[in-house]
Amino acid sequence: MHELSIAQEILSIVKASLPAPNSKVISIKLKIGQLSGVLVDSLKFSFEAITSQTEFENSQLDIIEVPVKIKCNNCSKVSIISEPIFVCPECDSFNVELLEGRELEIVEIEIEDNLEEI
């Protein structure tokens, strides 16, 4: 259950990235890799819990789940694998490197425009 501390980190980075402290956040776009060890449902639940009755109450988490992508060092083929076995589906080599799948990143934040400034 480290999703709660991850939700807190997300919130603190979002707060630090806002152009003004009262900016209204519509959504937060996250990239979460399948190998990141983060359970998406649990993260959403944690985020809801810590933002309840705050200015972020209606902010949504927009999550892009990133599959595990490997590159074979033997035949150079790039593949997406669904099983957690790091073997090249093309040539069966175990000599593969992980290209994607460990992501745990905040990509962007969508905010409401401040009408008074327009």
Next chain:
Amino acid sequence: MSVITVERKVLEKNDQIAQKNREKFKSKNLFVMNFVSSPGSGKTSIIEKTIEHSQGKIKFGIIEGDVQTSLDAERVNKFNVPVVQIVTNGGCHLEANLVRDAYQNIENEDFEVLIIENVGNLVCPSNYDLGEDIKVVILSTTEGDDKPLKYPAMFRNASVLIINKIDLIPYVNCNLDEMKKNALSINPNLKIFEVSCKTNQGIDEWINWISERVKH
């Protein structure tokens, strides 16, 4: 509506502190291992055996992480090595700042290998860099041979696998070859040791491996 580009890692704060820890450990010529496993696989027993059987030839410092109690630190304390206990009070993993603060308590002591015993958990600790040189994952024969496939992130990120309770193989439903094959399918570079803290099988080989990595 406007979009603000952030492009930041969620755990960047932890990673930055971990990097500072790593630089500090390097400046002290320490070899640092982060021990991870599920609860009850024998992390503390392996630490005890490692200290005992190295017979003072390797100087160890220990950071113990637990959700509650200082029982593990008390177990290690009898060997008269620098030890500090972190109690996470429910936290399921250690973070780099906890290790930084704990290390301050023993940094002036004389040791060359630092073992950080993480909280027993095969999921959460894999996300948090502590500043270690390597992760050592411990798996016991009672846990079953399919564990590496169930927790791939942890096995992918580790450099060493210690298979503990090897003496129980005749009594448990665990195929050792299958366990090793599964672990190597996740991470073909894993260095594997088979040990028993009961019979001391494999302990000396493991200690020899550590002594080759001590940075004199």
